[in-house]
Amino acid sequence: MSKKKTGSGRIIFHIDMNCFYASVEMAYEPSLKGKPVAIAGNPKERKGIIVTSSYEARGKGVKTTMPVWQAKKLCPNLIILPPNFDRYRAASKEVFRILSEYTPYIEPVSIDEGYMDVTDANWPKGAVDLAKSIQKRLLNELDLPCSIGIAPNKFLAKMASDMKKPLGITVLRKRELHRTLWPLPVEKMHGVGNKTAQKLHAIGIRTIGDLAKHDVYELKHLFGINGERLKNRANGKDPRKVDPDAIYDFKSIGNSQTLPEDTTDSSILEKLLHDLCMKVEERMKRKEVAGMTIQVMIRYDNRQTITRSMKLQSYVYLKEDIFPLARDLFYKHWNKQPVRLLGVTVQDLEERQHIGEQLNLFTYKKAAQKEKLYETIEVLKEKYGENPFKRISDTEESKNLRTSFQKDFLDDYKQS
Template sequence: MSHRIIFHIDLNSFYASVEAADDPSLKGKPLAIAGNAKKRKGIVVTASYEAKKMGVKPPVPLWEAKKACPDLLVREPRFPRYREMSAKFFEVLRSKTGLVEPVSIDEGYLDMTKYLYGKHPVAVAQSIQQEVLDTLGLPCSIGIGPNKFLAKTASDWKKPLGIKVLRKRDVQRLLWPLPCEEMHGIGARTAEKLKQLSIETIGDIAAYGEDKLKSTFGSSGGRMFEKAWGIDSRPVDPESAEEFKSIGHSRTLPEDAVSLQDMAPVIHLLSNLVAQRLHKKYVYASGLQLTIRYSTWETIQRSIRLPYPLSDHQTIESCAKELLETSWNGDRVRLLGLTGIDLIEKGSAVKQLDLFSYQKDKEEWDRDEHVRQLQERFGPTAVRRGYYK
């Protein structure tokens, strides 16, 4: 798979850009998209670049965002509209190549190797960028590289409305001096472990050695080593996107449930199962969808946007319970289903830790990590999180 030409295209501040495209009076102004915008406890999920320059860094509480930017304009999310615009965005991409792999609602990979038709990659990228802007009113950044990792890294460097080429021969000069957490796929905890091994930069990862990284981090250590050398053999696979659009489970109850207390253990189980599969697939969920089937066989589905892309079972369970409380009509329930939706690759999203709760977040992550390691070693039923009424 040598000499590939891969584009990574990322819509800039997608939700905010859609709102500005629909309402031109918002263009150029500090804008935040926040759930429960009418309540002070709302969470900012996306902010325009004008808002980010004022210190609004999603995900943050709305009150904190307004403190940083008193002139902040706020809109509640319109997910159906965002999905509609996302579909149009990918229609544009699929008109350029037969190999398009959506990564999330607002970004995807294109294999342009056989679709340049003699044109320079940058010229083609410029034409795609301009078409998306002209037809949809949405700005995007495009990274160009010989593989998915380098293309993704390049697009992250030039926002908004940037185009960046990152070649394999540039890796030692441009990537190696960077802190290891700048590598796509390395989160805060992995970076912390690396620093304990005196690995501070991407160059240190490359020098540390593949075998030693594998002994500490398992197969992910091998992937880490390859990325540090600019190696990534993953193909752009349109079908893989279909596999990971959502991750869900459902359970038919042994007896019809007549109270929230009856359904709580099932929600607990489903949350654990969804979280396990999210971890296994190395993705986060940006939203949850709850399925309720009543004893009459009437079935409803309700969805909620998560406060930030995540995969931990505790937050998933908390949000699922909240969704159940607001969706259940009081009738007898025979089946419950829970699905993580709008999936995002790990490394493409972060959670902003709260000054007063970051230690709790870390402890929770540690517990989940121990459970996952035991399950991987002894089987999925060897140990599970307990449920307490």
């Protein structure tokens, strides 16, 4: 493989598959096309949470994370299907196989999106024609629609792909940002969540253009180094390269502690595990990441050390999720000999803002447990009017409604 040219003038594509899970189901069963379709759990019992939905369903108000009963109320003829993750994994693998025929410089982000650096693709008719060719192939060969953003860097390419769906192709040029990007509300900017948007609104920043022009020192005071990063991206600056090796990165956060005395007391060992998980959660929250592998380290009184890990199907970052898994790993592999040191590590980290918002079999089950709460709120809304409670829209719980399947496909991608 020839060495990739670096420098300015890069051409970056962001490929975003449209309503991926629903689109895969429609490709598998064409009679579903043009109909309101949603992927959710326990459709026969009208329970569970919407994972994703077709544009026809979205047009009726159906949204991701919405309870099934509420979605059916908005769209009585909604067709609800259970998730088929083996099918989605296979489709994703085919998508990236096709993309790899155009350039070796591909960075998968999740099961349904990725970046391509096509600077050296040598497509004779230019970048837009190349994007049309890719989009057409994915549609003709896999029956899967996508939107493509074209820009000189990853951030702008991501923003561009969101601007026209489905089957959109959008170009964002730096010289046109004052017209194309800056008028957008700041909350539409990739990387700006609800809490960040609220803080930006509080200092008078309403649009991406406001952010681009705002004093960098005030932004750094509010958000640390991320404040400067946000301003740079609002101005179309993003030095990150498309990195095909990013999927091989080993990233982890862990804590370990030596006990005051070697012990076989399970209550002492469990308390230490709990405290370690709490420290790991604090660090993961600070770095705004989640992970998909739990590892426990045990060092015995004879200094023999073992590490055992568990690959998950769900991203985790909260102590309440990490601790039970770490405890199970410990008891499974502890040989009952005195323990000198314990450690807990969460590996395969990803920034939470980059984890897609489609749900999986595990997260929607957890969210479904809140179904009675939703029903109670609906009753109170009918009795007392809209919003009987102060809305909690950006709690840790709502943030935890994230995919746990989005990166499982990377194991396949690495081996292909």
